[in-house]
Amino acid sequence: xxxxxxxxxxxxxxxxxxxxxxxxxxxxxxxxxxxxxxxxxxxxxxxxxxxxxxxxxxxxxxxxxxxxxxxxxxxxxxxxxxxxxxxxxxxxxxxxxxxxxxxxxxxxxxxxxxxxxxxxxxxxxxxxxxxxxxxxxxxxxxxxxxxxxxxxxxxxxxxxxxxxxxxxxxxxxxxxxxxxxxxxxxxxxxxxxxxxxxxxxxxxxxxxxxxxxxxxxxxxxxxxxxxxxxxxxxxxxxxxxxxxxxxxxxxxxxxxxxxxxxxxxxxxxxxxxxxxxxxxxxxxx
Amino acid sequence: xxxxxxxxxxxxxxxxxxxxxxxxxxxxxxxxxxxxxxxxxxxxxxxxxxxxxxxxxxxxxxxxxxxxxxxxxxxxxxxxxxxxxxxxxxxxxxxxxxxxxxxxxxxxxxxxxxxxxxxxxxxxxxxxxxxxxxxxxxxxxxxxxxxxxxxxxxxxxxxxxxxxxxxxxxxxxxxxxxxxxxxxxxxxxxxxxxxxxxxxxxxxxxxxxxxxxxxxxxxxxxxxxxxxxxxxxxxxxxxxxxxxxxxxxxxxxxxxxxxxxxxxxxxxxxxxxxxxxxxxxxxxxxxxxxxxxxxxxxxxxxxxxxxxxxxxxxxxxxxxxxxx
Numbered sequence: 214x215x216x217x218x219x220x221x222x223x224x225x226x227x228x229x230x231x232x233x234x235x236x237x238x239x240x241x242x243x244x245x246x247x248x249x250x251x252x253x254x255x256x257x258x259x260x261x262x263x264x265x266x267x268x269x270x271x272x273x274x275x276x277x278x279x280x281x282x283x284x285x286x287x288x289x290x291x292x293x294x295x296x297x298x299x300x301x302x303x304x305x306x307x308x309x310x311x312x313x314x315x316x317x318x319x320x321x322x323x324x325x326x327x328x329x330x331x332x333x334x335x336x337x338x339x340x341x342x343x344x345x346x347x348x349x350x351x352x353x354x355x356x357x358x359x360x361x362x363x364x365x366x367x368x369x370x371x372x373x374x375x376x377x378x379x380x381x382x383x384x385x386x387x388x389x390x391x392x393x394x395x396x397x398x399x400x401x402x403x404x405x406x407x408x409x410x411x412x413x414x415x416x417x418x419x420x421x422x423x424x425x426x427x428x429x430x431x432x433x434x435x436x437x438x439x440x441x442x443x444x445x446x447x448x449x450x451x452x453x454x455x456x457x458x459x460x461x462x463x464x465x466x467x468x469x470x471x472x473x474x475x476x477x478x479x480x481x482x483x484x485x486x487x488x489x490x491x492x493x494x495x496x497x498x
Numbered sequence: 499x500x501x502x503x504x505x506x507x508x509x510x511x512x513x514x515x516x517x518x519x520x521x522x523x524x525x526x527x528x529x530x531x532x533x534x535x536x537x538x539x540x541x542x543x544x545x546x547x548x549x550x551x552x553x554x555x556x557x558x559x560x561x562x563x564x565x566x567x568x569x570x571x572x573x574x575x576x577x578x579x580x581x582x583x584x585x586x587x588x589x590x591x592x593x594x595x596x597x598x599x600x601x602x603x604x605x606x607x608x609x610x611x612x613x614x615x616x617x618x619x620x621x622x623x624x625x626x627x628x629x630x631x632x633x634x635x636x637x638x639x640x641x642x643x644x645x646x647x648x649x650x651x652x653x654x655x656x657x658x659x660x661x662x663x664x665x666x667x668x669x670x671x672x673x674x675x676x677x678x679x680x681x682x683x684x685x686x687x688x689x690x691x692x693x694x695x696x697x698x699x700x701x702x703x704x705x706x707x708x709x710x711x712x713x714x715x716x717x718x719x720x721x722x723x724x725x726x727x728x729x730x731x732x733x734x735x736x737x738x739x740x741x742x743x744x745x746x747x748x749x750x751x752x753x754x755x756x757x758x759x760x761x762x763x764x765x766x767x768x769x770x771x772x773x774x775x776x777x778x779x780x781x782x783x784x785x786x787x788x789x790x791x792x793x794x795x796x797x798x799x800x801x802x803x804x805x806x807x808x809x810x811x812x813x814x815x816x817x818x819x820x821x822x
Contacts (some may be wrong), residue, residue, distance in 0.1 A: 329503055331753070334797035336763050337778045338507070341790055344782045431650050435764055438652045439779060454652055458768070461660050468660070472653035480648040487644075 216484030223478055227291050228435050238281035242446050256464055270466040270489040272453075279466060282448035289449050290478065293363050294429040300368025301429070302422045305375030306414065310406055312376070313383025324380070327373035335437065339366045343441035359443040366434050375421050380418055386410050416493040424486035427479040434475050450475050504798040505791060506557070560585060560791065584795070585788035587781075594792040598774060604675050605773035608765065611757040612696035613751070620701035621747065624708025625740060631713065639705060646702025654695045655768035660760035662691060675772060683698055691771050696762070700754060707750060718742075744815045752808030756801035 226233065234240065256271045269279035312323035346362055386392065387410065395409050436442045437451025445452060450471040457468035563583040584594040623643070627636040676684045715721065716739050724734045766775035774793060781789035 249585075265745045334757065334794050334801070337782075337790070337794055337797060340763070340779065341794075345785065427648065434650055435652070438650075439763065439767060451652075452655065454650075454684065458652075460657055461656055462664060465660070468653075468656050472657070474648075475653060476645075476649055479650075480645065483644055483648050495575070 214485075214488065216481040216486075216488060219477065219481035220485060223287060223389050223481065224291065226284060227287040230281075230288055234278075234281040234284055238284070239278040240287045241281040241448050243284055244275050256416060256466075270464070271471045272456075272467060273460045273464040279470055282453065283450070285400065286448045286450045286453065286471065287478070289443055289447065290433060290475075293360060293367065293433045293443075294426050296364040297371070297429045297433070298368035298422050298426050300364060301375055301425055302418060304368065304372035306379050306411075306418060308372070309376040309379030309412070310410060313380040314387050314402070314410065320380075323376070327376050327380075330370065330373040331377075333370075334435060335370050339370060339432075340441055342366055342438055343436060347407070356443055356447050363433060363436060363442060366436075367429050371425065371429065371432070375418070375425060378417055378421055379414060383412055385411060386413055386450055394464050420486060420490045420493055423482060423489055427482035427486070430475065430479055430482070465492045473492065504794050505560070536778050558750060581798045584792040587786050587789050589784045589786050592790050597789070598777065598792050598796055601772060601774050601777055603677060603777065604771060605762060606768070607678065607685065607689055608692050608696075608771060608773060609755065609762060611686075611693045612700070613755055613758070615693050615697035616700040616704060617751065618663065619697065620704025621708050621740075621744075623701070623705040625712055627705065628709045636709075640709070643702040643705045646698055649699065651695060651699050651764050652768045654698060655692070655765065658691055658695050659769070671770070692765055692771065696758075696765055704747060704750070707747055708743060711746055712739060715742045723737065741815060745812060748808050748811055748815060749752030753801070756804030757797070759797075759800040759804065809821070 256273060269283060271277060272279055272282070308323050308327075312320045343362060343366060344356075392405060392409055395405050400409070433442065434449075434454070435448040435450035438455045440452075440455060442449050442451055451465065453471040454475075457464070457471065461468040563585055582595060584598075586593055587597075623639050627639050630636050676688060678685045688713065716735075721734060721738055724738045725731075729738075762773065763775040764776055765771070766773045767779055770776070774796065778793040780786075781793060
């Protein structure tokens with residue numbers, strides 16, 4: 214349950230990032246060139262200039278406060294991961310239930326689609342898709358556009374993981390007596406699907422969506438690392454690591470803190486997911 | 499089938515999506531000319547690259563190139579690109595296929611080397627953990643495995659570069675690729691860091707999968723039978739237990755290896771290895787459709803190939819599967 218506590222803390226940090234930063238930090242986009250050694254463009258002071266004023270030190274070159282950038286990065290990371298997971302769960306559950314419940318050619322088509330998605334050079338593909346979209350499109354621009362785009366890409370490419378599990382569960386659920394009973398009472402297909410089968414799928418949906426969140430966080434970080442995530446100056450953890458590749462030797466803090474932020478977040482969700490799985494499925498223990 | 503879907507999807511990304519987002523053929527072409535080009539040059543480029551044709555016609559031209567080859571008019575003369583022709587880069591004008599084939603050995607060495615390390619460590623750790631369930635070793639290794647699946651390669655990669663290359667000077671420069679045939683020692687020395695970091699990431703998943711599978715298999719009836727007929731514990735574990743456990747491990751291995759061969763995008767970007775993954779990233783940042791098409795098709799081909807090999811290995815590993 215340590216995972217759950219860490220997650221609650223992370224969510225609170227993300228929500229109250231502006232408040233926390235107003236007490237302990239500086240605005241995330243504010244430059245502090247006076248904290249930078251102009252000769253080597255590195256932060257002045259030990260380990261990236263860590264001090265009471267700059268808890269995680271400052272960024273090389275710009276001197277922006279790393280503490281507040283990490284906090285604001287949490288907002289982007291969690292926001293995208295949650296909504297992308299929601300999209301995966303909705304797509305995966307609906308399509309998985311339809312495939313498992315109706316069978317026949319519907320099942321064949323959906324299962325084939327899932328196989329193809331699972332055996333797909335996804336990252337290259339997501340990269341290409343995120344790269345070709347211009348800065349203004351679909352009536353949106355700036356961060357709003359990038360965030361919705363990333364949610365769509367990640368959600369759209371990852372739904373088959375959950376879809377496969379839901380399909381398998383539905384296949385066995387539809388043979389159960391209560392489904393027969395409901396049908397003999399004259400219930401229609403959609404009533405059976407949503408009123409009889411769906412409630413029985415809540416446990417696996419909960420477990421696998423918790424396990425999907427960390428992989429979506431990593432996916433978002435990877436896309437940002439490769440430069441197609443949310444655009445600078447909006448801080449993202451992956452984006453910071455991408456810049457840290459070039460100057461980790463003069464500013465180790467710049468590499469360490471975003472990496473640790475990703476690690477702690479992903480680990481917390483993995484722990485929670487494992488815990489939930491053990492709780493709901495004692496056999497897997 | 500997969501090849502077809504992948505190629506259609508890549509094409510759609512480059513032509514349909516920008517159209518939906520409201521870009522014209524000339525807007526597309528303006529990406530491939532200098533900043534100072536005037537409207538006429540842009541328009542000519544659009545015509546030369548065939549952007550004004552319907553998307554279907556452009557796709558047909560691409561498929562034709564793969565099966566019968568194409569002739570390319572580059573101004574002073576006509577060049578023939580023979581049968582498996584993946585087209586010419588919009589930016590560098592080089593044919594795509596030779597470029598990719600040149601980079602293939604780098605990605606192959608990196609992926610296969612890492613695969614050997616992660617399979618050996620992952621499966622061995624999983625087996626020992628399952629047999630000594632609840633022991634200190636089990637808890638420690640499963641803790642490390644959980645950490646392993648939670649760490650992105652672009653973080654472990656940079657950290658290991660900082661420690662082992664810059665601080666300790668133990669390994670060579672990863673970006674400095676030396677073919678195996680020229681100097682095997684330098685080859686391995688330069689690649690050891692990507693191998694180990696990549697293997698750490700993957701071994702974690704394999705250890706977890708093997709452990710779960712072994713725990714299930716070892717409680718099966720036929721394991722008791724094997725013990726009852728007096729087989730040595732070693733033979734029970736290796737010949738009866740592990741063999742049945744390996745099937746899901748193999749499935750995962752096929753997918754992972756295929757995806758990795760098709761472009762270890764993150765690994766190669768982290769270590770600046772000039773392999774196929776790096777090529778893909780560069781191609782995408784240049785909006786170079788023929789290069790991206792080439793990489794995604796090669797990647798899909800590797801996934802199919804890896805799955806095929808894995809299907810054949812099933813029969814070797816699991817005696818219950820027999821090929822027809």
